[in-house]
Amino acid sequence: MKRNKLNTSYIQRHCGITACVFEEVTSTNEIVKAYGRQGAPAWTMAVAAAQSAGRGRGDRQFFSPAATGIYLSVLLRPEGALLPADITATAAVAAVDAMEELGAAGLGIKWMNDIYKDGRKVAGILAECVEDSSGRFVVLGIGINLLPPPEGFPPEIAGRAGALFAESKEKFLRERMTIAFFKHLGRRLQSPAGVYAAYRQRLFLLGQTVQHDGGAATVTDLLPDFRLVLTQADGAVRYLDSGEISLFEELK
Template sequence: MNVKTELLSTLAGAGDQFISGAALAEKLGVSRNAVWKAVKSLEAEGFSITSVTSKGYKLNNDNNILSESLIAPYLNTKEIGRNMKVFDTVDSTNNICRELETEKAPHGTTVIADRQTAGKGRIGRQFVSPSGKGIYLSVLVRPNFDLSFAPMITAAAACAAAEAVETFCGGQVMIKWVNDLYMNGKKICGILTEASLGLEMRMLDCAVIGIGINVRKVGDSFDSDLKKTATSIEDETGLVINRNRLCAELLNKLEIYLGRIEDRSFLIRYREREMLTGNIITANVGTETIVGEALGIGDNANLIVRMPTGEIRELSSGEANLCRIKV
């Protein structure tokens, strides 16, 4: 770890407290002049640092650059996020994570990007991922549970993301089955899980959970059509959220909720947030478009729908897409 990286990590860990140049020099094993040069270099890269004579240095809360050094101090996980790679630009964090999986990357490996050029949505759609506006991350998980639990990974991740967002903004976050988060009727987050199955052993080999959250004001980053359906945390609440802190909290919550899949206890929280229940909905199931009343979420995180004939159907995330409230 070089001086700049160590300095950034140390300042992040200090929170709102100043650290003197002398204390930093001693901790890092360098001269005070080297500390000063490292501070100036970080400022040139865009980091916001306050320097006060006789008090020292403090990392400001308005930093909007994603950095492992600014995320790691707020992690309280055992595995998720402990092997982390942060990029300026990638095509897709899911793609990078899947590449790392082939290299035998460990459970919990996390890929985070400031910008995606080909962010993935469901059924081949693009997830618009402009620089400085959101958090786009993917987590590699190697669970030990039976294949039958695999469909619940996305639902558990949705609960984790909703709780993480609410930690910072206080506003209610709803879940549109199965993979979208909403505030005030507009989408702020999408989740895409890509799994590799071990059919012979009836086990899930691994899964890559991709999560994209719109954090800062979208401005002209979204076209007029997208703005009709999508928004950001700041646009809805007026709050400027620290993206690094949100990344850490998301990973913290994700580890908790992944641990609740086998006993299905997370479904209580999922059902509290799910927004289709009680509404007449339409869903594309294969080549068929169905209309029915959403009755609730089943024990496998399936959507239970009552058809006009009275027939009860359970839709799995694998078979249904474009599930929405009928207007």
């Protein structure tokens, strides 16, 4: 993919004028947090071609090189008791919907917030709740590896990171992915009844042995509130509503 600038008018035409488009930022989540604190309306979005300090879970950085990925964050002001897990799961399903619309195959969700293709991570989601004097809002961020970076992935993630497509001649691939995700996210949030079934169907961990808190367990179920059910070798059952699990091949 050539390093063309993102087409701002194309994105805004489909996502609204509250879509703010940048060539590079530190973190789209941090930008949208600032917008939220200033009273920006729901669905305000920051889209970037690159991030210098993209964020993942915990203190991790999300590798966000220019030209080969798309990185965006959306401001949500949910009504009622919509929880971060619900929003993260909805975003994961919407991301797979968008990727499949653009022709990607072999996709699956790793609980709770990663999208995999053929055994490699191609996207990560980070939902953050913020409370200030104006109330409570959520910043939903996603980074998608559309194509392999020319210099390759950094050594520390090269064994597990992947890209959605091996190559593409599509001039507006990043813009089309942004628009498709925005569309499917809105659709899924407006009609949440089918999210659990869609998420569970795409969850590739069911039946697999994983590592959590230093021990091995088998993923035996996903509950409607998106808690993951782990069964240990001694028969003990654990219910996870947060935290991280690892595939054993990722630990090698």
